[in-house]
Amino acid sequence: SxxxxxxxxxxxxxxxxxxxxxxxxxxxxxxxxxxxxxxxxxxxxxxxxxxxxxxxxxxxxxxxxxxxxxxxxxxxxxxxxxxxxxxxxxxxxxxxxxxxxxxxxxxxxxxxxxxxKFIIPEFESFTSLINHLYYNAQAQKGGKVANYIPQLAKFSPDLWGVSLCTVDGQRHAIGDTNLPFCLQSCVMPLEYALAVHEAGTEQVHKYVGKEPSGLKFNKLYLDEEDKPHNPMVNAGAIVISSLLKPGSNKAEKFDFMMDYLKKMAGREYVAFSNATFQSEKETGDRNYAIGYYLKEKKCFPSGADMMAALDFYFQLCSIEVTCESGSVMAATLANGGICPITGEQVLSAEAVRNTLSLMHSCGMYDFSGQFAFHVGLPAKSGVSGAVLLVVPNIMGVMCWSPALDRVGNSIRGIHFCQELVSLFNFHNYDNLRHFVKKLDPRRQTGHxxxxxxxxxxxxxxxxxxxxxxxxxxxxxxxxxxxxxxxxxxxxxx
Known part of the structure; x- marks a missing residue:
């Protein structure tokens, strides 16, 4: 033919x-x-x-x-x-x-x-296995959709999508990958990475720690230095929002963040849900309490407006992506801060390294230790049902299913990640020379x-x-x- x-x-x-x-x-x-x-x-x-x-x-x-x-x-x-x-x-x-x-x-x-010559040479074979993992995870039932934010409660628990993007820009998507959803807590590592890129590690960590808290993500609790434990919990993310673009007004800060996220996504779908933002503000009593507690403990930088920081935090949580655009964001982190499909350097190597380290230790709420043990990869979850997963130097993955477990992680997303590292040698501590039972998709076959x-x-x-x-x-x-x-x-x- x-x-x-x-x-x-x-x-x-x-x-x-x-x-x-x-x-x-x-x-x-x-x-x-x-x-x-x-x-x-x-x-x-x-x-x-x-x-x-x-x-x-x-x-x-x-x-x-x-x-x-x-x-x-x-x-x-x-x-x-x-x-x-x-x-x-x-x-x-x-x-x-x-x-x-x-x-x-x-x-x-x-x-x-x-x-x-791409990072995954046998891409069709690889994606057929990814599809198999997708359908296995789809069979997982149970969990509840987050209902404390009214806009999130409207999503069906049956929605399920997985999209991936390699560091060479190879793409694959299966399921509900073009439906927009809010980043929620998945924005936290992206916000932190930008703060480090702009202000440097030392300046950022004057105000926020690096340790996992072992507590629920919205607890009113600080470390022994009276700082939020890390940027991946609500208290830390609220403080980080006050460090971005200091001296700028609300509109300038928002435009700055949106432009950065669009660069991360290779100019693919990134939008803003005003309905979710209003819903966050109306039902955000716990976050307001955290904000006042942070203000009492003088956690904000000098001259920062606590209410403006909270507003900005609510806006960031209300930014929408799809699985497809989210996977490019994850791949930008996997690729050392360079967007795979545009070649643009979005983040410094230092910012990416720090971000992946904290995602690995603190990214999955109070399931972070279990996830690091079983999956061994940097990831961040959100109560919208998203799981942003990074396989360093190989690919980024965005999973989305609104049905959550008791700690707020997507049931299907967690299952998919666990099965992924069971099949492929992606775990950080898989021995590439001697662990022969797992597949290495980076290898070519035959001649x-x-x-x-x-x-x-x-x-x-x-x-x-x-x-x-x-x-x-x-x-x-x-x-x-x-x-x-x-x-x-x-x-x-």
Whole structure:
């Protein structure tokens, strides 16, 4: 079919462009895209052309790699393809210049994708296992929807969604992943990370501690230094809200935080629920009590307005995301503060390290110790039913199901996280060398584990192209013995 032809050809094209570039340039750029694209377009396609509307059906080809056609990094490529389809008449064919124009700006990303060089190379196999975990968790019953905030009580306990985003921007979602819900306490690590990024660790921890409290998240209780125990409980988050953008008015603070969260989410869905905000204010007696207690103990920085800090805290808890946008936020933390789908540095490495440390020890209310023991990953839960999970250097996950257990964590979210580390070696203390009973999705299978240099041997249809003549790659430093070794690998292709 045309679609199968497209998948085969585009994989070979982008793979070949990268290989030839290794031997044709030594510049700081990975390849000379114009020359490589032209060379392989004619080498592989020669007189063969494809109908534009079929050749440019990228969606199916990208799905297996984990990339979405809506990925911001592919914006230019997708626009060029759309324009080519719109301008084509009948069976208009693609030529070399059109090909170069469409994929040239994204050749590196496409090469990584089709060479399976992303953090999770076998993405389709991985996501099929994720789906299995999702359905297992869906079978978990019981729990109650939070009802002390009226707006939260309106959600069905049967809602359940899981979305993930890797540090390379691979995406997967299953279930109710496009329904907006409020971050609630899941905003606490994001708020803290921004405070550390802006003011520094030392300044922030003058006002808030680093220890788990062992108490319910909304207790009127401080540590021995008369500071909130950590930024992941209500008292700590209220104090942190007073440290953000000091000297600014309420509107400026809110806009500042919203812009930051949108950067974290790669400009995906981030909104504000005014109804939840009003509901929080009307039913927030406990938080007002905490605020006055903090004021009595002089926990706020000099000149801070306690009521303004509470208002800002209520606003932050009322910010809406979806599982999809929330997973990108988690992936930004997993990626050292760099948003995977935009490449923007949102947070400093110091802010991310501190945030993940506190999420690991304090992020799951008074279930934090159990979660750290069994799951061993940084996470933060919220009474909306959200669980923001970070697998450092691999991916971020957002789970959401409004049915909560007795301590306020999502029943399905907890079950999913536990099953995830039971299947994959994601626990912080899984031994990667000797713990062979778990799966490592970062590994390639079969002949794909062979070093990238072995891709000298490229197959297109039934014809093999062997780059054995060093005249084809005059800048190569490989000696005769290495070339012989490459020839010996032909049987693997």
């Amino acid at each position: 045309y679609c199968e032809q497209f998948i085969t050809v585009i994989k070979n094209l982008v793979l070949s462009c990268l290989i030839i570039s290794c031997f044709t340039c030594h510049s700081t750029l990975p390849f000379k895209s114009l020359g490589s694209a032209r060379f392989f377009f004619f080498m592989y396609l020669k007189e063969v052309s494809y109908v534009i509307k079929y050749f440019f059906n990228l969606k199916q080809a990208l799905r297996g790699t984990g990339l979405l056609t809506s990925d911001p990094r592919l914006k230019d490529c997708m626009q060029q393809i759309h324009q080519a389809v719109q301008e084509s008449v009948g069976t208009a064919m693609m030529d070399q210049e059109l090909f170069r124009k469409c994929v040239g700006s994204n050749i590196v990303l496409l090469t990584q994708a089709f060479q399976r 794909e584990r062979v070093r990238p240099q072995t891709t000298f041997l490229i197959s297109h249809n039934a014809n093999k192209v062997k780059l054995k003549d060093k005249n084809m790659c005059p800048d190569s430093t490989m000696d005769t013995e290495e070339l012989k070794s490459m020839e010996a690998l032909e049987s693997l292709v």
